[in-house]
Amino acid sequence: MSESRTERTDVTDVPHLTDRTGAAESLAERAAALDAADELAERRKLFTLDDDSVYLDGNSLGALPRHVPERIQDVISRQWGELRIRSWTEGGWWTAPERIGDRIAPLVGAGPGQIVVGDSTSVNVFKAVVAAVRLLDPAEPARDEILVDATTFPTDGYIARSAARMTGRPIVPLDPENLLGALGPRTAVVLVNHVDFRTGRLHDLPGITAAAHEAGALVVWDLCHSAGALPVGLDAHGVDLAVGCTYKYLNGGPGSPAFLYVAERHQARFDSPLPGWNAHTDPFAMAQDFAPADGAVRGRVGTPDILSMLALEASLDVWEGVRVEAVRAKSLALTDFFLECVEAYAPPGRVRSVTPAAHAERGSQVALRCAEAPAVMETLIARGVIGDLRRPDLLRFGFTPLYVGFADAERAARVLAEVLTEVPAGPPA
């Protein structure tokens, strides 16, 4: 990854911050200038948002694109209500998982035909981990270990452990910081998160993938916190398998189906542990014997969840004409600016960022450690700054560049400082 740590040289433009009021004026002015120069600023109008609040939880549930309700109304009233069963064929329902996969593909650097949408991320982690084990099997029986990011979103670890038990493999939980040293001749599969959901740390996808391949292993990447937030480069970096969710930075709606990426070179041998009839080469033959479809379609399971799936498809329109590189540039500028505002406004010693300062190690969120995090987040939300609490002591703020601006970042930091002033500091830990 070529991005380097950005020294905040632009701070020199700011008159020295001697008093709070002066700081607020100059940072608010800078925010206005940054918003005025932002090529993505207009995208916010595509979303249903109110100006009374600052929405910094799009890394948990993306905001609603304005046009989605009307499109879903059509899916329900016309496609379901009038066309009924014909919609499966004439309305394109049947092919939605792969069609929508191809729309997500450019956002994560994948060529067509390698992504299917369906099921939850948890289910796709299961498919991917078991399929990865089977890709290596039985050629290398001594290569048995499944390495899993122990700091990860817990579902990935729960599922990986079950997959390990089912396939009779040992699981090796580890901190991704120690991953490279743990790779060896016994490593079969590595499951790792691209961005840590708690700290916002971005892991080195190109480096870890290359090192795992060097060691003879396969890697499954979880892109829940990077898809739609930063360039992923699945094809360019030779990723084997990946999963990701669509209701965070991709704004697909609550519980919208996840996606599964199977690199083209693995597709012919991809052996799904959940080979439902949708993965059959000729599903309507209703044959008793399973014969897998070609391509990523064999990652499908059963009948797709059409309402959620088509809400996701509609929501993806907001990406039309958006360069992921521009999203990344804005995301880094936003998180830099937010951190700068927090530093300028917040009472000293009350919050500390656990999100890496280095751009190459930062996703699209900022997590602040704060001893009074539960009370602080509750008050913040009551004042219209919507972040979330990750127990016990993290204030988490997600920056979604399609609809969050610099004025939002400044306001969130200003309100945070007010709240910190009001919520008494506990005894030192």
Ligand SMILES: *Cc1c(COP(=O)(O)O)cnc(C)c1O
């Ligand atoms: C959000 C998230 C999930 C969510 O999984 P679901 O099956 O959709 O509930 C899984 N893994 C990671 C890393 C996540 O961030």
